Amino acid sequence: MPYTYLEHLADVGIMSTGATLEEVFESGAEAMLNVMFDLDTIEYKSETPITCEAENIEMLFIEVLNEILSRQDIEGIAIKGLKRGKVEERDGIYHFRGAAGGEPFNEEKHSVKTEVKAATYAGLEYRVEKGQHILRCILDV
Template identity: 25%
Template sequence: MTVAAHWEHFSHQADVGVRGMGATPEQAFEQAALALTAVITDPALVAPRKMVRLSCMAPNVELLLADWLNSLIFEMVTRNMLFSRFEVHLKVSHLTAKAWGEALKVAYHHPAVEIKGATYTALKVAQQADGRWLAQCVVDV
């Protein structure tokens, strides 16, 4: 059975939860990154014009998810970019990735909010009973 990868937001009283689902942990990480962009703007508005390489390390896969999202937040702020396409490669404690996006244009993307950081609240990376992988956490906005 093929499972459709997708992302969604979940409620946190002060902030927003980002959740990615996919057939593999890598897909779930990629979808969580799309959910991150969607906190700011509609990912469909972000053209994948320019590619950025990222890598991070953490002692377990859940901290690695937080690191991945925090690396993207750092790249967004320091490059003034938004991202809409992702390619993630995971090893036990090491992540390498490519992220494609474009320069933030305030008048076009209408960013709702900037993201301060990915938190360890509701942080989870796990395979579900139906075989799909879930990757989620709350982000502070």
């Protein structure tokens, strides 16, 4: 998945790229989940729907990342990634619909790294360069 981590003293900056909005959201989600888990230890067994809306693309990205964090806590699951994401604009509001897949969290099975408290507006940026969508933000860890 095309994402990189950016140097930030206290926390973790992520930058994801994708040929489509769906791809950049999916790679961004993986960038965040990879901070929390060794993703190879999680199986994609069941799905939970993720639906979010916001007034622009970058705020929608933060909404989706934070929704993934809250679904993990509420449902007690370890999420491997996002699939079948759809980004649409209707009447000036951006909507995301997709599924986050994983399995019930099991501390024996899942190799954990560092908890992400929240995806933040700090360093938040969306741009399109040479046909590639690019999203960037800082995760509070």
